[in-house]
Amino acid sequence: MSDVATQVPARRAVEYRGGGFAPSPRRWVGFMVFAVVILLAEWGTRAGWISPLTLPKPSDVLVTFQDLYATGLLFKHLGPSLSRLFIGALIGVSLGVTVGVLIGLFSYVRSGMVPVVAAIFPIPKIALLPLFVIWFGIGEGSKYALIAFGTFTPTVVATYGAVDNVDRTLIRMGQSFGLPWLSIVRKIILPGAMPGILSGLRISLAIAIILLVAAEMLGAEHGIGAYILEAGSLYDLERLFAGVVILSLLGVLVSAAIGLVENRLLSWRV
Amino acid sequence: MDIIVNSLSHCYGSTEVLRDISLDIPAGRVVCLVGPSGCGKSTLLRFIGGLECPSKGEVLQVGNPPKGSLNPLTFVFQDFALLPWRTVQGNISLVLEDHGIRGAAARDIIGDTLARTKLSDFADALPKQLSGGMKQRVAIARALAVKPAVMLLDEPLSALDAQTRELLMDDLVSLWTRQPFTAVYVTHNLAEAVRLGHKVVVLSRRPGRLREIVEIDTPLADRAAGDAELEKVQKQLWNLMRDEARAADEELVDV
Ligand SMILES: Nc1ncnc2c1ncn2[C@@H]1O[C@H](COP(=O)(O)OP(=O)(O)OP(=O)(O)O)[C@@H](O)[C@H]1O
Ligand SMILES: [Mg+2]
Numbered sequence: 075m076s077d078v079a080t081q082v083p084a085r086r087a088v089e090y091r092g093g094g095f096a097p098s099p100r101r102w103v104g105f106m107v108f109a110v111v112i113l114l115a116e117w118g119t120r121a122g123w124i125s126p127l128t129l130p131k132p133s134d135v136l137v138t139f140q141d142l143y144a145t146g147l148l149f150k151h152l153g154p155s156l157s158r159l160f161i162g163a164l165i166g167v168s169l170g171v172t173v174g175v176l177i178g179l180f181s182y183v184r185s186g187m188v189p190v191v192a193a194i195f196p197i198p199k200i201a202l203l204p205l206f207v208i209w210f211g212i213g214e215g216s217k218y219a220l221i222a223f224g225t226f227t228p229t230v231v232a233t234y235g236a237v238d239n240v241d242r243t244l245i246r247m248g249q250s251f252g253l254p255w256l257s258i259v260r261k262i263i264l265p266g267a268m269p270g271i272l273s274g275l276r277i278s279l280a281i282a283i284i285l286l287v288a289a290e291m292l293g294a295e296h297g298i299g300a301y302i303l304e305a306g307s308l309y310d311l312e313r314l315f316a317g318v319v320i321l322s323l324l325g326v327l328v329s330a331a332i333g334l335v336e337n338r339l340l341s342w343r344v
Numbered sequence: 345m346d347i348i349v350n351s352l353s354h355c356y357g358s359t360e361v362l363r364d365i366s367l368d369i370p371a372g373r374v375v376c377l378v379g380p381s382g383c384g385k386s387t388l389l390r391f392i393g394g395l396e397c398p399s400k401g402e403v404l405q406v407g408n409p410p411k412g413s414l415n416p417l418t419f420v421f422q423d424f425a426l427l428p429w430r431t432v433q434g435n436i437s438l439v440l441e442d443h444g445i446r447g448a449a450a451r452d453i454i455g456d457t458l459a460r461t462k463l464s465d466f467a468d469a470l471p472k473q474l475s476g477g478m479k480q481r482v483a484i485a486r487a488l489a490v491k492p493a494v495m496l497l498d499e500p501l502s503a504l505d506a507q508t509r510e511l512l513m514d515d516l517v518s519l520w521t522r523q524p525f526t527a528v529y530v531t532h533n534l535a536e537a538v539r540l541g542h543k544v545v546v547l548s549r550r551p552g553r554l555r556e557i558v559e560i561d562t563p564l565a566d567r568a569a570g571d572a573e574l575e576k577v578q579k580q581l582w583n584l585m586r587d588e589a590r591a592a593d594e595e596l597v598d599v
Contacts, residue, residue, distance in 0.1 A: 243421060243423060243425050244425055244427060246395065246421075246425070247419070247421060247425035249395065250393060250395060250417075250418070250419040251415050251418065251419075251438075251439040251486075251490065252414075252415050252442075253438075253439070253442055254442055257441070257442050261427070261438060262427065265427070265429045266429075342428045342429040342430075342470050342471075342472065343428070343472075344428070344472045
């Protein structure tokens, strides 16, 4: 009998091979990467295999940061920077979305504007700062203009691409139910273009931060760019890095904010 | 309200798609359009619904649409065409909002049409949560909400599996029996045509011409599956279509 039992064919679980190709968020991994890099730098600078001229000690940067906070200097610099970023990006993005939608909707606007946008896209906007200073003055105006101009072009391109990609059958459907033109634009085209507009916004806002710093370096009393420039000219690496950390945090925050907006507005996506 | 198609022809560039089609669609009847693939059925439906202009001929409305009809010529699309960012009731309210119907009045209409299409429990679902058959029922509910005088259905059941199709055909028959509507129903499926059509219009291969019009007198409600009379009509239609398909095949060989 036991002989027969041993002849039963072996059973084993079917091998699983369906995994992968579906990245899902792992919150702590991002923090871990930062922590490891910072700890390595701390260890290196303490042990001496990274010279203090190459890289400041992360703990010193932290102390500088605390000073900055305690003296109130942090908000003196952050306040103007944030307001420049906000106003400049708001002007650029709203103009960009408007022009992008118009390009998406009207043949004449498309034929007229697409070459213009293609012509101004590759201009390094920083090169135009002197021009903006003449046009809008040395004060806030030229900084708003630079940031607005820099966010405008990528927003336009992302928006009209998104409008072009709206499902035509949905527009046909709107027409077949006799919806007025404005309703088709508001209720079908704009929501349908939203995913593309938001992913364009990620790029535009990163560009806005870069241009913010550039504008502040070329003439501002307060602001993160001015702070970094001052620290750099004194070779004060701790303060330089404190400024850079603020910029990085700003980038992470902006990206997280867009992520939140996407989760709210685009939950309908399959 | 009747619809008359008057010697309509159409070319896309140098391709002739439809040639001299004359057809009348009497109120309260379902007219099925069948024909080989690419013969211009969808195109003809777009002309009837005013989404495109024919190069020759015309489509006429006879009489006025019944009072209270918000959108006399209403489409039901093969791919549902629901807005994915709106819930089921949002999709229906979309076609009411611009007529100033909001709030309680809209809720009444939406509730009624959802009940008629057996979707009351899904009012707040998003399209991505629905099965294909349910999505098409939402599209039918949306069409009913505007009280159409004529429904234009372009292969509304083609994207669905056989069982769901059978169920939705029963739904359409019971909707019609309760309140007869006028419809032009484009389909590839001859079983659908003989089940739902009072009149089946057979188009020839491209350029689409009128090949034959078959009237079916059995009342919709009495058409059971396996009815000998219907089987005969279906067979007759199949013979017509097969000749067209074969001819189309031979044409390709000639090229
Ligand atoms: N917008 C268009 N521009 C050019 N040609 C078109 C256009 N729409 C349709 N056609 C052509 O017209 C012919 C008829 O198309 P139509 O979609 O009406 O056929 P159909 O009978 O609905 O076919 P099917 O049964 O496959 O849906 C096809 O040969 C198609 O290539
Ligand atoms: Mg078709």
